[in-house]
Structures are given as C-alpha cells and as structure tokens.
Amino acid sequence: xxxxxxxxxxxxxxxxxxxxxxxxxxxxxxxxxxxxxxxxxxxxxxxxxxxxxxxxxxxxxxxxxxxxxxxxxxxxxxxxxxxxxxxxxxxxxxxxxxxxxxxxxxxxxxxxxxxxxxxxxxxxxxxxxxxxxxxxxxxxxxxxxxxxxxxxxxxxxxxxxxxxxxxxxxxxxxxxxxxxxxxxxxxxxxxxxxxxxxxxxxxxxxxxxxxxxxxxxxxxxxxxxxxxxxxxxxxxxxxxxxxxxxxxxxxxxxxxxxxxxxxxxxxxxxxxxxxxxxxxxxxxxxxxxxxxxxxxxxxxxxxxxxxxxxxxxxxxxxxxxxxxxxxxxxxxxxxxxxxxxxxxxxxxxxxxxxxxxxxxxxxxx
Amino acid sequence: xxxxxxxxxxxxxxxxxxxxxxxxxxxxxxxxxxxxxxxxxxxxxxxxxxxxxxxxxxxxxxxxxxxxxxxxxxxxxxxxxxxxxxxxxxxxxxxxxxxxxxxxxxxxxxxxxxxxxxxxxxxxxxxxxxxxxxxxxxxxxxxxxxxxxxxxxxxxxxxxxxxxxxxxxxxxxxxxxxxxxxxxxxxxxxxxxxxxxxxxxxxxxxxxxxxxxxxxxxxxxxxxxxxxxxxxxxxxxxxxxxxxxxxxxxxxxxxxxxxxxxxxxxx
Ligand SMILES: Nc1ncnc2c1ncn2[C@@H]1O[C@H](COP(=O)(O)OP(=O)(O)OP(=O)(O)O)[C@@H](O)[C@H]1O
Ligand SMILES: [Mg+2]
Numbered sequence: 001x002x003x004x005x006x007x008x009x010x011x012x013x014x015x016x017x018x019x020x021x022x023x024x025x026x027x028x029x030x031x032x033x034x035x036x037x038x039x040x041x042x043x044x045x046x047x048x049x050x051x052x053x054x055x056x057x058x059x060x061x062x063x064x065x066x067x068x069x070x071x072x073x074x075x076x077x078x079x080x081x082x083x084x085x086x087x088x089x090x091x092x093x094x095x096x097x098x099x100x101x102x103x104x105x106x107x108x109x110x111x112x113x114x115x116x117x118x119x120x121x122x123x124x125x126x127x128x129x130x131x132x133x134x135x136x137x138x139x140x141x142x143x144x145x146x147x148x149x150x151x152x153x154x155x156x157x158x159x160x161x162x163x164x165x166x167x168x169x170x171x172x173x174x175x176x177x178x179x180x181x182x183x184x185x186x187x188x189x190x191x192x193x194x195x196x197x198x199x200x201x202x203x204x205x206x207x208x209x210x211x212x213x214x215x216x217x218x219x220x221x222x223x224x225x226x227x228x229x230x231x232x233x234x235x236x237x238x239x240x241x242x243x244x245x246x247x248x249x250x251x252x253x254x255x256x257x258x259x260x261x262x263x264x265x266x267x268x269x270x271x272x273x274x275x276x277x278x279x280x281x282x283x284x285x286x287x288x289x290x291x292x293x294x295x296x297x298x299x300x301x302x303x304x305x306x307x308x309x310x311x312x313x314x315x316x317x318x319x320x321x322x323x324x325x326x327x328x329x330x331x332x333x334x335x336x337x338x339x340x341x342x343x344x345x346x347x348x349x350x351x352x353x354x355x356x357x358x359x360x361x362x363x364x365x
Numbered sequence: 366x367x368x369x370x371x372x373x374x375x376x377x378x379x380x381x382x383x384x385x386x387x388x389x390x391x392x393x394x395x396x397x398x399x400x401x402x403x404x405x406x407x408x409x410x411x412x413x414x415x416x417x418x419x420x421x422x423x424x425x426x427x428x429x430x431x432x433x434x435x436x437x438x439x440x441x442x443x444x445x446x447x448x449x450x451x452x453x454x455x456x457x458x459x460x461x462x463x464x465x466x467x468x469x470x471x472x473x474x475x476x477x478x479x480x481x482x483x484x485x486x487x488x489x490x491x492x493x494x495x496x497x498x499x500x501x502x503x504x505x506x507x508x509x510x511x512x513x514x515x516x517x518x519x520x521x522x523x524x525x526x527x528x529x530x531x532x533x534x535x536x537x538x539x540x541x542x543x544x545x546x547x548x549x550x551x552x553x554x555x556x557x558x559x560x561x562x563x564x565x566x567x568x569x570x571x572x573x574x575x576x577x578x579x580x581x582x583x584x585x586x587x588x589x590x591x592x593x594x595x596x597x598x599x600x601x602x603x604x605x606x607x608x609x610x611x612x613x614x615x616x617x618x619x620x621x622x623x624x625x626x627x628x629x630x631x632x
Contacts, residue, residue, distance in 0.1 A: 241473035246463035246491035259477045337477040337519035
C-alpha cells in the first residue's frame with residue numbers, strides 16, 4: 001500500500017499544475033497543450049514556472065526535482081473509519097468473551113469430542129463425494145445441453161428443471177423411501193423377463209446412499225448451469241482456431257475451452273461447494289449422523305443447546321475458511337495468462353510490505 | 366522454412382464453382398479460382414463481398430452448398446465413393462486441416478498458454494509428434510518470426526504485432542501446404558503492420574502456397590503473383606498485380622481501386 005502511494009507521489013508533477021508566478025509568463029504561451037494555452041490566456045495565471053521560464057521562443061529546460069523529499073498523501077478519514085470499525089469489532093469480541101451464557105467451556109469440551117469429530121468426518125465425506133460426483137455429472141449435463149442433438153439438449157434441460165424445482169428435502173426422503181415405491185431393483189433387458197440380478201431396494205438404498213444420491217443429483221443440476229455459463233463465456237474464435245489447427249474435439253474442450261471457462265466457473269462453483277458443506281446438514285432428516293445431526297443428538301441429551309450449536313458453527317467456519325484459501329490459489333492458477341501479471345499472494349504481499357518498509361526506514365535514518 | 370523444396374510441388378488449390386448461402390442470402394455465387402503450388406494469391410474487395418467466407422470454405426470451417434474445392438487433387442471435406450460424395454468424418458477433416466494453416470484477423474491465440482505452448486500444441490495432438498520435438502520446432506519457428514526471447518510470454522503480455530507473429534508461427538508448426546491469412550494486419554496499429562507483413566513476405570519466398578485477404582494494397586502489389594478482386598460473392602477480375610492495379614478491365618474494379626488506392630500509389 002504505502003509503496004504504491006510513494007511510487008505515485010514520485011511522479012514529477014505536470015507543469016500545468018505547478019503554482020504560477022507571474023502573469024507575464026502567460027504571454028510567453030509556452031504551455032505544452034493548446035487547452036493549457038487557452039486557459040492561460042483567459043486567466044493569465046495558470047502557467048508553468050518550474051526551472052524558470054526563459055524568454056519567449058527558446059526551449060524550456062526541464063525542471064529537476066530530484067532533491068525534493070516525497071511526502072505521502074494523507075487519508076485522515078480512512079483512519080477515522082478504521083478506528084470506528086475496530087471499536088465495533090472489539091465490542092463484539094468483548095461481549096462474546098465475557099458473557100457466561102455462551103458457555104465457552106462447554107464449547108471447548110465438545111469441540112474435539114470423538115462423536116463430534118466423527119460427525120465432522122461424515123460431513124466432509126458427504127461434501128467431497130457429492131461435490132465431486134455432482135460436478136462431474138454437471139459437466140456431462142452441460143456438454144449435453146450444448147450439443148447439437150435435440151434429444152440430449154432436452155434430456156439435460158429436463159434434468160435441471162426437475163431437480164432445481166423440487167425441494168432437496170423431498171428428494172432426500174423420496175430416495176430414502178424408494179423401497180416403498182419400488183420393492184426390488186433389477187438389472188436386465190427391458191420388456192423381457194431376462195434379469196441379471198435383483199436386489200431388495202431397502203438393502204441398496206442405505207441412509208448414506210440416499211444422502212449421496214440426493215445431494216449429488218441436486219448439485220449436478222446446479223453445477224450444469226454454472227459450467228455451461230463458463231463454457232459460453234469463452235470466445236467462439238478459440239474453438240475455431242483450435243479446429244483450424246486440427247485439434248480433436250475432446251482436446252478442444254479440455255485443453256482450450258475448459259481452462260478458460262474455469263475463470264468464470266470457479267467463484268460460483270466454490271459458492272456451491274461452501275453451500276454444500278452446510279447443506280449436508282439437511283440429511284439429518286435421514287437420521288444420518290453427520291456433524292449437525294450429531295450435535296443435535298448431544299444437546300437433546302445434555303440440554304446445552306447454544307454451546308453445541310456453536311461447536312457445529314465453528315467447524316463450518318473452519319471448513320469454509322480452508323476452502324476459501326483453496327479457492328484463492330486455484331483461481332490464481334487459472335488466471336494465468338488472463339491477467340498481464342499475476343497478483344501477489346497474501347504471503348508475497350506481506351513479504352514485500354516488510355521489505356519496502358525496511359528499506360524506507362533505512363533511508364530515513 | 367526448413368525442408369520445403371523450391372520450386373514448390375505441393376499446395377495446388379483448385380476452387381470450382383463454389384456456392385454458399387447463409388439463410389436466404391447467397392454469399393458466394395459460384396467462385397472459381399486456381400492457385401498454383403507455391404503461388405501467392407491476394408484477395409481484395411469491398412466489405413461483405415465474401416472474402417472471409419471463401420477463405421473459410423478452403424479449410425472446411427464453412428461447408429459449401431455447391432461446387433468443390435480440392436488441394437493437390439484431393440477434395441476438401443468429401444470423399445468420392447462410386448458416384449457419390451461422402452462427407453468426411455470429423456477425424457479426417459481434422460487431418461486435412463493440418464495441411465492448411467490459418468491466421469485470423471484477431472489472432473485467436475490461446476490466452477492461457479504461453480507463446481511456445483500455443484505453437485507446440487497442435488503438432489503433438491494433431492500430428493502425434495513428440496513433445497520434445499514440437500518444443501524444439503516451436504522455438505525454431507518463434508525464432509523465425511523474431512520472437513525466440515518471448516517464448517515464455519502469455520499472449521496478453523505481447524503486443525498485437527507480436528501476437529500475430531506467434532499466430533503465424535503456430536500455423537507454420539504443422540508444416541502446412543497452404544496458409545490462409547484473413548486480414549492479418551487489420552487489427553494492428555499502423556506501426557505494427559510492417560513487422561507482420563515482413564514475416565509474410567518471407568513466407569512468400571518459401572514455396573508455401575499463400576492465400577491472403579488484405580486491405581494493404583502496397584503489400585498486395587509487392588507480394589502477390591495473382592490479385593483477385595471479389596465483389597458481391599463473385600470474382601470480378603483476376604490477374605497480375607500489374608494488370609489489376611494499373612490497368613483494371615472491369616468498371617467495378619476500377620471504381621473500387623479509385624477509392625482505396627492512395628494517390629501516391631497511382632503514379
Ligand atoms: N455466419 C454467418 N451467418 C450469416 N451471414 C453471414 C455469416 N458469415 C458471413 N455472413 C454474411 O456473408 C457476407 C460475406 O461475409 P464475409 O465475412 O465473407 O465478407 P468479407 O468480404 O470478408 O468482408 P470484410 O472485408 O468486412 O471482412 C456478409 O454479408 C455477411 O454478413
Ligand atoms: Mg472478412
């Protein structure tokens with residue numbers, strides 16, 4: 001920050017903004033631009049003096065400011081704002097720390113309890129599996145939607161339409177109760193009696209399977225649209241150039257289009273994943289012991305509702321924070337070539353901040 | 366060029382009665398043109414006359430509605446079996462395209478790949494060359510267009526003229542028989558135009574067949590064997606630069622050149 005300011009400040013001031021000396025200098029009309037000349041002739045005062053103007057006609061000698069000291073611009077209101085916000089943050093922190101009803105002791109006690117950690121692992125497992133499967137299926141749906149076949153397009157459209165318009169809760173309960181609708185699931189040749197195998201639906205669809213199925217299909221419907229949007233944002237000329245070079249279709253999608261589409265896909269995709277982390281808590285309706293359900297079970301027993309909700313919340317915060325860091329670096333990876341120069345990572349920024357400050361301090365000695 | 370023999374023996378382009386419509390408008394109305402191996406044809410004409418469309422039909426980016434195009438006697442995009450023309454499968458079309466390089470007005474470099482990666486991509490995936498070989502050849506080509514030291518730069522870190530030179534190197538990487546240029550300099554600042562034209566001038570001597578759409582008339586006169594004047598989807602007149610620029614026969618050609626040629630050029 002401060003290094004940027006000083007770099008700007010070091011730029012030599014433009015001649016026209018320097019303080020004027022005499023109105024007589026205006027008559028010399030040595031101002032560089034036409035506009036400046038006009039202003040000068042009207043006000044008769046707004047003209048350069050730097051280095052002293054030679055009499056009319058001769059060339060101006062460039063002024064030398066190299067011995068001047070640079071004073072950084074001051075931002076008093078920024079400081080006022082910072083102080084006000086800091087005060088607010090402090091107040092909130094104080095109340096959190098001192099109000100005994102938050103029961104931080106209980107939070108600490110349960111935070112790493114075995115059952116809570118097990119629930120956390122289940123949450124992570126559900127998120128990872130349905131996140132990955134959801135995006136893979138979403139990618140296929142997006143390609144179908146962009147294909148030239150009307151059948152593929154309408155199948156993909158209908159899929160998104162159905163899964164985006166039914167509540168996830170209903171989907172989950174439907175999957176879990178599939179055994180009620182279809183007692184047996186079998187694989188065979190349609191419209192004949194040939195069956196390769198047959199299973200009881202209830203043995204196939206466990207709580208876990210129902211949770212994964214529901215979350216995945218729902219996620220796929222949303223991811224498909226995100227990925228399709230990203231693909232559409234890539235310039236048509238890219239595909240044309242790749243085709244003209246004889247690059248095969250699959251390679252065109254994966255090597256040329258997708259990496260560029262990723263820039264548009266990633267921010268929304270991470271939104272979705274973070275939403276999914278917390279969204280998995282909805283599978284408590286299946287009595288599936290992920291983080292949220294586990295916490296519920298505990299507070300129903302101990303009646304320490306608030307601190308246990310805090311335990312779950314803090315874990316969600318931790319996961320989201322870790323994901324945000326991933327997001328930052330993955331986005332940075334895909335911005336390769338899209339920005340002229342990659343922005344510095346926070347780590348590099350900090351290093352640079354200290355390096356430049358060390359230098360200025362040494363200078364000012 | 367490393368191995369192309371001069372005089373050229375490959376890269377004969379024969380366009381016969383090509384028609385193309387977009388919806389109700391006929392954009393190409395029976396265009397016929399022959400470009401000899403190693404020849405340089407420059408296509409000029411008013412905006413919307415179908416120059417780009419003609420160029421795009423040559424590498425089958427645009428399907429023709431009538432007529433045919435052949436390269437060294439082989440049909441582009443189709444195969445003769447019995448009395449029928451069978452449309453080629455995607456795979457075979459892609460293979461044909463590797464023999465026809467194309468350079469676009471707005472470069473169309475892949476922005477997420479470095480200059481060298483842009484050049485080395487197609488030889489690996491379209492021609493099955495080894496990565497190492499493609500890299501080496503890529504550097505050679507970048508050197509040839511004067512950009513060896515910028516091999517690691519991303520397109521957005523290059524000037525327009527440099528980007529277009531990378532695009533030319535990319536097209537050359539497949540050792541094409543024919544190179545198509547669609548207004549290669551019209552997206553460039555005037556002072557960058559020459560660095561690109563100089564590269565194309567060099568290519569013109571190399572024995573690769575060039576078909577160039579351009580509005581740079583001085584360059585056209587320098588480099589062309591044949592100048593082709595197109596208007597409203599038809600070839601109105603073609604001949605040597607001398608014939609077309611100084612002594613056009615058709616009134617339409619005359620009126621076009623009287624508008625576009627700067628006075629100094631008319632002397
Ligand atoms: N994909 C398309 N769909 C509909 N019309 C098209 C399409 N491509 C080109 N055209 C039309 O075909 C005509 C010829 O276009 P073309 O791009 O070949 O002209 P051009 O000679 O290259 O012009 P310019 O010098 O401006 O590039 C134009 O009228 C254009 O509007
Ligand atoms: Mg055009």
